[in-house]
Amino acid sequence: MKFKSRLLGDDEVRRALTRIAHEVVEKNKGTEGLCFVGIHTRGISLAKRLVDLVEKFEGKQAPMGILDITLYRDDLSEIGLQPRVRETRIPFDLNGKAVVLVDDVLYTGRTARAALDALIDLGRPSRIYLAVLVDRGHRELPIRADFVGKNLPTSKSEVVKVKTLEDDGEDAVELWELEGA
Template identity: 65%
Template sequence: MEGKEKKVQVLDDKGIGRAITRIAHEILEKNKGAKDIILVGIKTRGVPLAKRLAEKITQIEEVQIPVGILDITLYRDDLSQINNDPVLHGSEIPVDIKGKVVVLVDDVLYTGRTVRAALDALIDIGRPRVIQLAVLVDRGHRELPIRADYVGKNVPTSTSEVVKVKFEEVDGENSVIIENS
């Protein structure tokens, strides 16, 4: 048994779909509809999640929700530890965020550092009326005082575990797996 990795699937394709449906309804309920909402996905896996949420909101409300892409590479507090030559892909926000409800979207909320970097990047782009956070998985272990407004699934983990979110658009499958690192 030594050296064997333990893998546990916590969400399959249908589970992810149900979580997205629930989050979409919660976003609409909290904001009393889809007016002035912009979804902004944090690269990489926040982007397909934001697009799926927008599609679900369109199905529910019959209104198109703008979806933006946020590259936080230069805002990371661990940038020098990761790479001396970071690759920038750029942010793409299709509308002015001033005075809007921006829902930041990411796959996993862990320490909160990615979200902090995303908040800095977003504020450099403009000043929204409010910023909310939607995540597919909240695994705990926060290092910063950050909390998600919308959570697909709370998954208690140990710090030695890794949560892997896979989306069809990026990975060729839809699943959320916890494995030992």
């Protein structure tokens, strides 16, 4: 992979997350029943930020869980791929909750589909929202995000890399080109 450009810097990421946090509270009409579930790996860091931001604005900490969608992927029978199964931990009851699923990038929609299936096996939320930092288009399933940090039109030969302070030492969104694409 070849680096192409930096799409967002740390200020822009911070501003996007702040806006999402406001929109979530507004859409949910407060923090009642609100909870966040981050999808591995960077969705977890982003969900944590959103929890902190909501607490800062509303004075109340929303519960948070983490979700691994590996066992729900629809490409497990493909040759050569063996993803590591990671932890799923939802330390609260999902029944009747308004869940904000958090992921870094919305692309084909397959991760979101898997996450929805997983969540529904874990309980019966009253509502599920999808929040992503970047929507890069090219959906393969009828899925859309409720909260989007930034819409970035990309080509399929490109890769959008989200970096977070927690996972990568900085907040940024970068565009990379697939080699030989």
